[in-house]
Amino acid sequence: MRGDLMRHAVPARPAEERIHDFCEVSLGYTDELALAEAARCLNCKNPLCMQGCPVGVHIPLFISKLRDGDPDAAAEVLLSDNNLPAVCGRVCPQENQCEKFCVRREKAGGSVAIGALERYVADHAAAKGIKVAAAERGDAKVAVVGTGPASLSCAADLARAGVRVVMFEALHKAGGVLVYGIPEFRLPKDIVAREVKKLCELGVDIRTNIVVGKTVLLDELLADYDAVFVGTGAGLPSFLHVKGENLSGVLSANEFLTRVNLMKAYSASSATPVSRSKNVAVVGAGNVAMDAARTARRLGAEVTLVYRRSRAEMPARAEEIEHAAEEGIKFELLTNPVEILGENGAVTGMRCVRMSLGEPDASGRRRPLPVEGSEFDIACDEVIVALGTTPNPILKRSFPELATTPKGTIVADENGKTSVKGLYAGGDSVTGAATVILAMGAGKRSARAILEELKKEGK
Numbered sequence: 027m028r029g030d031l032m033r034h035a036v037p038a039r040p041a042e043e044r045i046h047d048f049c050e051v052s053l054g055y056t057d058e059l060a061l062a063e064a065a066r067c068l069n070c071k072n073p074l075c076m077q078g079c080p081v082g083v084h085i086p087l088f089i090s091k092l093r094d095g096d097p098d099a100a101a102e103v104l105l106s107d108n109n110l111p112a113v114c115g116r117v118c119p120q121e122n123q124c125e126k127f128c129v130r131r132e133k134a135g136g137s138v139a140i141g142a143l144e145r146y147v148a149d150h151a152a153a154k155g156i157k158v159a160a161a162e163r164g165d166a167k168v169a170v171v172g173t174g175p176a177s178l179s180c181a182a183d184l185a186r187a188g189v190r191v192v193m194f195e196a197l198h199k200a201g202g203v204l205v206y207g208i209p210e211f212r213l214p215k216d217i218v219a220r221e222v223k224k225l226c227e228l229g230v231d232i233r234t235n236i237v238v239g240k241t242v243l244l245d246e247l248l249a250d251y252d253a254v255f256v257g258t259g260a261g262l263p264s265f266l267h268v269k270g271e272n273l274s275g276v277l278s279a280n281e282f283l284t285r286v287n288l289m290k291a292y293s294a295s296s297a298t299p300v301s302r303s304k305n306v307a308v309v310g311a312g313n314v315a316m317d318a319a320r321t322a323r324r325l326g327a328e329v330t331l332v333y334r335r336s337r338a339e340m341p342a343r344a345e346e347i348e349h350a351a352e353e354g355i356k357f358e359l360l361t362n363p364v365e366i367l368g369e370n371g372a373v374t375g376m377r378c379v380r381m382s383l384g385e386p387d388a389s390g391r392r393r394p395l396p397v398e399g400s401e402f403d404i405a406c407d408e409v410i411v412a413l414g415t416t417p418n419p420i421l422k423r424s425f426p427e428l429a430t431t432p433k434g435t436i437v438a439d440e441n442g443k444t445s446v447k448g449l450y451a452g453g454d455s456v457t458g459a460a461t462v463i464l465a466m467g468a469g470k471r472s473a474r475a476i477l478e479e480l481k482k483e484g485k
């Protein structure tokens with residue numbers, strides 16, 4: 027096949043080097059590779075790729091500017107649609123979004139590497155200090171709860187439209203999962219800090235260490251501001267509910283990743299270090315499980331990832347699964363834990379059962395069924411559980427008027443309007459654990475709805 031038809035691979039650091047540190051794995055395109063990949067875009071009249079982007083980035087336009095040798099113009103197009111392109115270019119599951127709809131996907135060479143081009147243009151914009159213009163500030167003021175991608179997008183769009191925005195964050199650092207969950211080797215924290223700084227430059231006031239529902243109440247915010255947006259995510263971990271789960275050495279992936287990422291627990295001088303285990307079993311197969319497994323590997327452990335379905339059903343991004351395999355993570359597929367084993371209160375192993383796949387269940391994926399008599403033990407001194415998360419109930423408990431579903435997610439329409447006037451919500455707190463780009467799309471739609479409401483009220 028002709029070289030110019032083939033998708034250009036993104037260079038990455040070798041596995042044997044990267045498992046010893048937390049530096050970024052993917053190196054991104056060089057100028058030459060970016061130009062060559064941009065030249066593969068067919069600039070379709072009916073760009074199907076855009077249908078796969080929840081924030082509606084004008085993909086063919088930014089790629090054509092790049093191909094024409096004008097990366098500054100490409101950056102302006104990208105930044106006008108996407109508040110966090112350097113983040114999306116690194117962590118979006120493009121194979122299930124924009125790249126899934128690229129017409130090249132079914133042709134020779136595969137889809138255009140839209141995510142890698144987005145990252146390239148976003149990094150160019152940051153290096154050159156290219157920014158989107160903002161309107162002059164008016165009197166309207168909006169409170170934004172949480173500082174994850176839903177809230178960051180909502181706040182950016184409001185601030186650019188001239189609204190005074192105050193953000194309230196429970197943790198000591200802004201960024202949500204982008205700082206406490208996704209590890210440095212996939213998303214360097216200075217990139218998130220750069221986005222947060224841009225918001226501050228737009229005049230957004232970010233107040234950390236404030237738990238809304240405890241330190242400040244939602245009623246108070248609704249009384250003090252013209253509108254409130256809630257983007258509190260889904261940070262409450264689910265567990266296995268099997269015997270032995272309370273043994274020392276069993277952690278939720280959220281706790282493990284928060285301690286390592288946000289509290290630098292990999293450093294011996296950390297006030298809250300994590301123990302350096304020799305053999306770690308990670309349960310789950312989403313992005314969170316991959317991140318936990320790859321983090322444990324970097325802390326020196328042999329890691330086994332246990333998942334009850336097969337590789338085809340693994341929900342993590344394809345690139346993360348490939349990188350995890352390259353880094354020596356062992357996959358025990360069609361396997362489910364039934365008990366965590368221990369001695370003297372500490373984990374010594376995990377009893378598992380083999381599974382087979384039956385008919386599809388409510389999730390559309392084939393239902394895993396235990397194979398009778400197939401139990402076996404995995405020796406390990408740590409078990410990290412990454413089985414999904416739900417919204418934290420603090421907000422609802424302090425403000426029962428807010429309608430929620432039985433799963434604890436906030437009830438909101440497509441524009442984020444909740445059961446309470448003036449109160450909007452979006453991101454994982456509404457959908458349950460999902461993706462960065464879906465959270466951003468929700469934040470942007472709420473910002474638009476809030477701006478329309480403010481306009482109607484003459485503010």
Ligand SMILES: Cc1cc2nc3c(=O)[nH]c(=O)nc-3n(C[C@H](O)[C@H](O)[C@H](O)COP(=O)(O)OP(=O)(O)OC[C@H]3O[C@@H](n4cnc5c(N)ncnc54)[C@H](O)[C@@H]3O)c2cc1C
Nearest residue numbers: 172174175176196202203207238259453454460461462465
């Ligand atoms: C480890 C991990 C890896 C992931 N990898 C990917 C990936 O590769 N690609 C992808 O697209 N998605 C990934 N995701 C999912 C993605 O990060 C989330 O879908 C996204 O961050 C949701 O954004 P959000 O703004 O709704 O909430 P969050 O990012 O969860 O942010 C919510 C914020 O609200 C704060 N908060 C909560 N309650 C309160 C309160 N009462 N008062 C004040 N503040 C509060 C929290 O501290 C947090 O900072 C990953 C998730 C995890 C955990």
